[in-house]
Amino acid sequence: MGFTGFMEVIQTIKQMREAASKVRAAGKSIAFVPTMGAFHGGHIRLMQKAKTLGDITVVSSFVNPKQFNEKEDLNRYPRDPERDRLKAEKAGVDYYFEPAVEEIYPPGFLTTVNVSYLSSKLEGASRPGHFRGVTTVVLKFLNIVSPNTLVMGYKDAQQFTIIHQMIEDLALDVHLVGVPTARERDGLAMSSRNVLLSPEDRDKALSLNRALKRVHFLVKKQGILHTGELLQAVRSAINSSGAELDYAEIVNRTTLEPVDHVMRGGTYVLVAARVGGVRLIDSTRI
């Protein structure tokens, strides 16, 4: 199946593995997009990118409980499975893997994959265990789907760095491709959590992107490379909006170590803030 243009929805590991194995046996390549559903334009872009990278596109939709450190956040995570399936089919996805929680984590599940150090800083410091949940589920999905290419967004830049490190360390035979952050017309980074923002919260939320744009301006137009100065601008842009800044850091994009000076191409600016109880992140590469 899957070669017919119709999307096949799969719920079990066994069926997903069999489908993937048939694709490979037919000499075709697989591009895989892991998601937590609640699709927005950013997800669609990942799927479109995947279609250009492999013969067959597999998308998983799984709200992974292990990457939520707060139960409340898990419970209110937006879900709309029927709409998601329609959107994925429209995007040209071939296989849609939508397992139940017990299929992925049966009783007695004990194994975790951890990328130490990178996983405990920044987002990981604010959300203990979050990245361990991400790496564990992504590795399991890679084992089930065995794609040639894994497609992920650059928005969660730390996540991207961590997955890249896991792939290298464990010698996984998959090519990781990043897709730039999709943004709303007003510049807000697309996120499934944006639907939880009130109109006034949204105004505050825009300060994250504004702060990142300010950094680009300061670096490119004013030649400021000293990160102390750049971070001051970021913090004041976010704080003055009324958003509650969690962290703002300028780091080496491989080690996630804070840097004194921007090294063009190798530096991430990472910000996280709370707006009306919703946690938002944004990032940019310089």
Add this chain to the structure above:
Amino acid sequence: MGFTGFMEVIQTIKQMREAASKVRAAGKSIAFVPTMGAFHGGHIRLMQKAKTLGDITVVSSFVNPKQFNEKEDLNRYPRDPERDRLKAEKAGVDYYFEPAVEEIYPPGFLTTVNVSYLSSKLEGASRPGHFRGVTTVVLKFLNIVSPNTLVMGYKDAQQFTIIHQMIEDLALDVHLVGVPTARERDGLAMSSRNVLLSPEDRDKALSLNRALKRVHFLVKKQGILHTGELLQAVRSAINSSGAELDYAEIVNRTTLEPVDHVMRGGTYVLVAARVGGVRLIDSTRI
């Protein structure tokens, strides 16, 4: 190559992956035996078993620093790479993967795979981090070799249970096959560490197997199923020999939880002791 009857020795991940991928492309199956070298009869049996289970046999030889919690133990671990290669070739191995430590753990390696709970008890309690080192390296080797079948000894019964749990939890597409413990003529479980035993130590070391045989006798001939009584016999057999008992437990073979009564087929007896500074383990299934 490898179809010619000559053993190919491979040092790099890239070459090993390419070789494995050619084998699979030719429609042949791979049986894989991970080892730390220092081959004894038990290893040869694993290789022989592997030859019956796959078209192509891959053996890795890698003294994994991450599974040694004591540096001294790592340093004095017996090594004889040339003799090992000859033995493997004689056993009919097709590919012999012998990477350097930096090939597997390059600078900046950060990822660990852990099977919680099972890894921290028994042998894991005495050797903190040991099983995390084992699961991390076994997963990495599985990713490189991508075998159809993984062949491991039952001697380290806890290790076997943990690897089985990891395979299930992470949905690894590999079939795990266990091989019964090979023993010397006097009953001592074959171990690379046995060469470190003096003649009088060896006498003490024999108490481990004697204790396990005693359990079988008590269960089969005297119908004793109560583990308290059985463990008393184990402890007295080992203690009276002069070996330093580390632990003796009778556990459920899946959960490694101590059991009150032997359930035939589902129970492991696990013992560990120190003899003249050498740590020995042995086990049996009832």
